[in-house]
Amino acid sequence: MSAGAEAGAVPILTYHSLDDSGSVISVSPASFRTHMQTLRDAVFSGIALGRLLDGWEGMAPLPPRPVVLTFDDAFSNFAESARPTLEAFRFGATVFAVAGRCGGTNDWPGQLARVPRLPLLSATGLRELAAAGFEIGSHGLTHARLDGLSAAEAEREVAGSKRALEEAVGRSVEVFAYPYGRGNGTVRAIAAAHYRASCGVELASAHARDDRHRLPRIDAYYLRHPTLFRTLGTPLGRGYLALRAVGRRLRGGAYRA
Numbered sequence: 336m337s338a339g340a341e342a343g344a345v346p347i348l349t350y351h352s353l354d355d356s357g358s359v360i361s362v363s364p365a366s367f368r369t370h371m372q373t374l375r376d377a378v379f380s381g382i383a384l385g386r387l388l389d390g391w392e393g394m395a396p397l398p399p400r401p402v403v404l405t406f407d408d409a410f411s412n413f414a415e416s417a418r419p420t421l422e423a424f425r426f427g428a429t430v431f432a433v434a435g436r437c438g439g440t441n442d443w444p445g446q447l448a449r450v451p452r453l454p455l456l457s458a459t460g461l462r463e464l465a466a467a468g469f470e471i472g473s474h475g476l477t478h479a480r481l482d483g484l485s486a487a488e489a490e491r492e493v494a495g496s497k498r499a500l501e502e503a504v505g506r507s508v509e510v511f512a513y514p515y516g517r518g519n520g521t522v523r524a525i526a527a528a529h530y531r532a533s534c535g536v537e538l539a540s541a542h543a544r545d546d547r548h549r550l551p552r553i554d555a556y557y558l559r560h561p562t563l564f565r566t567l568g569t570p571l572g573r574g575y576l577a578l579r580a581v582g583r584r585l586r587g588g589a590y591r592a
Contacts, residue, residue: 381426
């Protein structure tokens with residue numbers, strides 16, 4: 336896993352639901368545990384996005400071989416399946432919550448029919464995670480496609496979700512993930528006015544030189560098989576993800592985040 340790692344590259348991994356359905360948003364709990372064990376065996380350090388930003392900005396040293404672990408939508412199964420595993424390995428993580436859906440389900444407009452409808456963490460659940468040291472970020476107010484909204488509507492989604500989550504968890508919310516990875520110049524400018532950094536879904540590792548409001552992430556669904564996961568950070572892995580990125584663009588950019 337370490338051979339040929341690109342200098343300065345930090346993978347930001349995206350998970351969604353940890354369940355056994357096999358859906359396009361799902362990684363099984365067993366596979367997730369294997370992923371985390373693989374990271375530990377390769378001497379990676381799982382961290383939250385905020386800690387990466389602190390390192391890039393010279394506020395605190397980064398641990399050896401950092402990899403950022405992010406979870407979109409804030410499914411309830413994060414608390415049931417991800418949290419115990421992350422705590423066992425002493426890994427951090429960022430949970431991007433849909434502020435207007437806390438305690439509901441992921442049945443927002445535009446959701447793919449083949450995606451299972453699953454419960455999301457409540458405000459209480461998010462507060463418990465924040466108190467345990469997990470970073471809470473925003474994934475919008477309603478999971479809307481932001482690049483199709485007016486500036487005023489995008490402001491409500493981006494800034495309104497921050498206010499709602501800060502009230503819910505009782506602490507600052509400083510990072511954002513664009514729903515479906517969709518963000519144009521207007522949306523990114525709004526995000527930059529309210530957050531330290533914002534993530535998209537480009538299949539690549541991140542660098543300190545990157546635009547803080549256009550950070551790439553690697554969807555763990557593409558690496559769910561243990562053999563593929565072990566290629567993370569290698570030339571073979573980068574080549575594989577580049578091919579998947581091309582295929583996704585040819586399909587019209589079918590983003591799930």
